[in-house]
Amino acid sequence: GQQLNQSPQSMFIQEGEDVSMNCTSSSIFNTWLWYKQEPGEGPVLLIALYKAGELTSNGRLTAQFGITRKDSFLNISASIPSDVGIYFCAGPYNQGGKLIFGQGTELSVKP
Amino acid sequence: SAVISQKPSRDICQRGTSLTIQCQVDSQVTMMFWYRQQPGQSLTLIATANQGSEATYESGFVIDKFPISRPNLTFSTLTVSNMSPEDSSIYLCSALGGPGHGSTEAFFGQGTRLTVV
Numbered sequence: 001g002q003q004l005n006q007s008p009q010s011m012f013i014q015e016g017e018d019v020s021m022n023c024t025s026s027s028i029f030n031t032w033l034w035y036k037q038e039p040g041e042g043p044v045l046l047i048a049l050y051k052a053g054e055l056t057s058n059g060r061l062t063a064q065f066g067i068t069r070k071d072s073f074l075n076i077s078a079s080i081p082s083d084v085g086i087y088f089c090a091g092p093y094n095q096g097g098k099l100i101f102g103q104g105t106e107l108s109v110k111p
Numbered sequence: 112s113a114v115i116s117q118k119p120s121r122d123i124c125q126r127g128t129s130l131t132i133q134c135q136v137d138s139q140v141t142m143m144f145w146y147r148q149q150p151g152q153s154l155t156l157i158a159t160a161n162q163g164s165e166a167t168y169e170s171g172f173v174i175d176k177f178p179i180s181r182p183n184l185t186f187s188t189l190t191v192s193n194m195s196p197e198d199s200s201i202y203l204c205s206a207l208g209g210p211g212h213g214s215t216e217a218f219f220g221q222g223t224r225l226t227v228v
Contacts, residue, residue, distance in 0.1 A: 031215050043203075
């Protein structure tokens with residue numbers, strides 16, 4: 001079945017540094033979604049990507065839909081303490097809106 | 112944008128008992144789903160909650176263990192039956208097709224953190 005491999009698993013960075021994480025799939029996706037989950041909360045959608053090669057920004061966040069349609073990247077520039085959380089990539093599988101999630105990247109930001 | 116509320120937000124339950132989690136969306140949505148997030152893990156889809164009919168379960172999940180209802184377009188319940196400590200997880204309600212959200216952009220409730228002792 002389809003799998004999403006997300007890396008790195010965790011990151012410990014200094015405030016102000018840039019962050020990059022990626023997600024790869026064993027098969028093609030038509031949509032890539034990036035979520036952030038903070039402790040005690042559900043995932044919140046950050047960026048949605050719909051077209052191969054698409055580059056989309058949301059404030060300091062930028063995500064790209066890989067040309068092969070089997071990967072996606074999320075970058076965070078000039079990190080701040082409130083960026084702390086777990087970031088998940090996700091994509092729809094089969095039909096009917098079901099999502100498969102990557103393993104998550106846990107981000108820690110040291111002030 | 113549509114908002115999902117889940118109740119309870121957390122609970123500690125005795126093994127062998129059952130807990131019903133409620134999910135209420137503040138506007139009509141096309142689809143509703145239930146996910147499980149085990150400690151330190153990612154999200155795994157349990158089932159699609161179908162309005163007025165039986166839920167569609169993913170491999171490894173069965174109706175007897177996780178009965179689901181969806182009586183209308185804004186409400187669903189998930190019951191975790193005959194609980195064991197292995198059921199300790201966060202259970203998340205998700206929806207698609209609500210106002211303010213793209214048709215493929217699932218949004219989530221805050222989750223129900225269940226601990227079984």
